[in-house]
Amino acid sequence: MSSETSTGTAVTTPAGTPPAHDALAHEALDLARRLLDGVDRRRAHVEVATATAATIAHTVPPADRDLLLAAVALHDVGYAPQLRRSGFHPLDGADHLAALGWPTRLVGLVAHHSGARFTARALGLEELLDAHPDEGGPVADALVYCDMTTTPDGRQVSLAERLQDAHARHRDDPAPQRRARLDREPFLRAAVARVQARLGTARAVVLPHPTQHR
Numbered sequence: 367m368s369s370e371t372s373t374g375t376a377v378t379t380p381a382g383t384p385p386a387h388d389a390l391a392h393e394a395l396d397l398a399r400r401l402l403d404g405v406d407r408r409r410a411h412v413e414v415a416t417a418t419a420a421t422i423a424h425t426v427p428p429a430d431r432d433l434l435l436a437a438v439a440l441h442d443v444g445y446a447p448q449l450r451r452s453g454f455h456p457l458d459g460a461d462h463l464a465a466l467g468w469p470t471r472l473v474g475l476v477a478h479h480s481g482a483r484f485t486a487r488a489l490g491l492e493e494l495l496d497a498h499p500d501e502g503g504p505v506a507d508a509l510v511y512c513d514m515t516t517t518p519d520g521r522q523v524s525l526a527e528r529l530q531d532a533h534a535r536h537r538d539d540p541a542p543q544r545r546a547r548l549d550r551e552p553f554l555r556a557a558v559a560r561v562q563a564r565l566g567t568a569r570a571v572v573l574p575h576p577t578q579h580r
């Protein structure tokens with residue numbers, strides 16, 4: 367896989383050498399911070415969402431916990447102006463990460479995060495989004511939870527507050543996109559409810575936020 371240095375230069379690990387397992391989240395957060403530098407609201411959102419991921423990581427299998435933190439850290443990099451292609455941030459972010467060689471599962475989680483398919487359909491971008499895998503399951507649910515309980519400027523809120531805020535921000539969007547947002551809500555509510563159920567049964571293991579490793 368590869369990532370970018372602070373100067374934007376691609377760094378590639380030798381072919382066939384997977385990254386150290388616990389290194390993925392660190393690398394992901396570093397890249398997200400660089401790409402979202404100057405996009406302050408989204409950077410704050412990503413920091414808080416990643417911290418939330420560390421507290422609910424025990425709702426996914428142990429082997430997927432680093433992947434979860436990495437996916438949450440990178441899920442909104444498509445908001446970086448320099449990555450703008452389609453204008454749809456899940457797709458632009460995923461395409462960029464795929465081009466850099468990030469793991470396919472991580473790229474798919476970014477592409478399909480938080481019900482991106484609903485809006486992609488309204489925008490005529492569903493086929494392009496489906497170039498990336500849509501795995502569903504506990505990691506995708508946990509990503510929804512982290513994203514949908516954090517406002518765009520990084521405040522922790524309930525899902526209901528987050529949806530209300532989204533309605534207010536997008537009230538001037540074209541009707542098909544507003545409709546898609548409404549259609550997406552049951553999907554988001556179901557994912558958050560599944561995470562809450564897992565939180566109720568899983569033994570709590572709070573992972574350090576990637577910044578706390580250093």
Ligand SMILES: [Fe+2]
Pocket residue numbers: 411441442513
């Ligand atoms: Fe987000």
